[in-house]
Amino acid sequence: MLTGIIKYSHHLLEKSITEGECVIDATCGNGNDTLFLSKLVGDSGRVYAFDIQEQAINNSKNLLNENGKTNVTFIQDSHANLNKYIAEHGEKEIGAAIFNLGYLPRSDKEIITKGDSSIKAINSILSLLKKDGLIVLVVYHGHEGGAEEKEMILKHVIQLDQKDYSVLQYGFINQKNKPPFILAIQKR
Ligand code: SAH
Numbered sequence: 001m002l003t004g005i006i007k008y009s010h011h012l013l014e015k016s017i018t019e020g021e022c023v024i025d026a027t028c029g030n031g032n033d034t035l036f037l038s039k040l041v042g043d044s045g046r047v048y049a050f051d052i053q054e055q056a057i058n059n060s061k062n063l064l065n066e067n068g069k070t071n072v073t074f075i076q077d078s079h080a081n082l083n084k085y086i087a088e089h090g091e092k093e094i095g096a097a098i099f100n101l102g103y104l105p106r107s108d109k110e111i112i113t114k115g116d117s118s119i120k121a122i123n124s125i126l127s128l129l130k131k132d133g134l135i136v137l138v139v140y141h142g143h144e145g146g147a148e149e150k151e152m153i154l155k156h157v158i159q160l161d162q163k164d165y166s167v168l169q170y171g172f173i174n175q176k177n178k179p180p181f182i183l184a185i186q187k188r
Contacts, residue, residue: 021095031060102140115152
């Protein structure tokens with residue numbers, strides 16, 4: 001019943017996303033969530049997948065190619081600039097978005113997501129999110145710099161007006177080694 005973090009993040013996305021929508025993977029990493037989103041929106045939908053690292057973009061492109069998926073637009077830039085790209089592609093509304101914070105597994109631990117840019121991206125997405133749309137943040141915070149980002153993001157999402165947004169925190173509070181947890185923001 002108490003599903004793990006990744007499984008629960010997918011469960012939330014599955015509940016929120018319908019075919020044909022425009023959705024965002026704000027940190028594509030190795031592309032696992034990009035592939036999951038690509039399947040949910042189908043051929044008539046579009047996934048915009050961001051990452052600042054070439055390696056992440058390449059890994060994700062390969063995974064999507066292997067699975068024959070062509071409904072993903074990859075953007076190698078900070079998600080802080082996502083407004084610009086979404087507007088350029090003529091998208092009016094975002095159905096849902098996912099962030100996996102931290103560093104790319106098996107890669108350079110110096111390149112990590114940061115509070116300022118993550119919050120900028122969250123705000124951009126919130127302004128374009130459909131009613132009942134969802135942003136799912138998987139907050140990894142055990143690495144150096146992780147605690148700082150976690151605090152900044154928590155402080156930001158806690159003050160979102162409950163008239164406009166529901167904000168959920170989901171995580172296992174008896175696990176060792178600073179396990180990741182989920183923050184989910186639903187627009188009302
Ligand atoms: N910690 C997760 C994976 C996180 S991957 C796990 O263990 O599964 C995080 C990705 O975010 C990395 O590929 C990194 O390159 C990317 N990233 C970091 N800062 C970014 C930014 N400002 N915009 C877009 N992607 C960013």
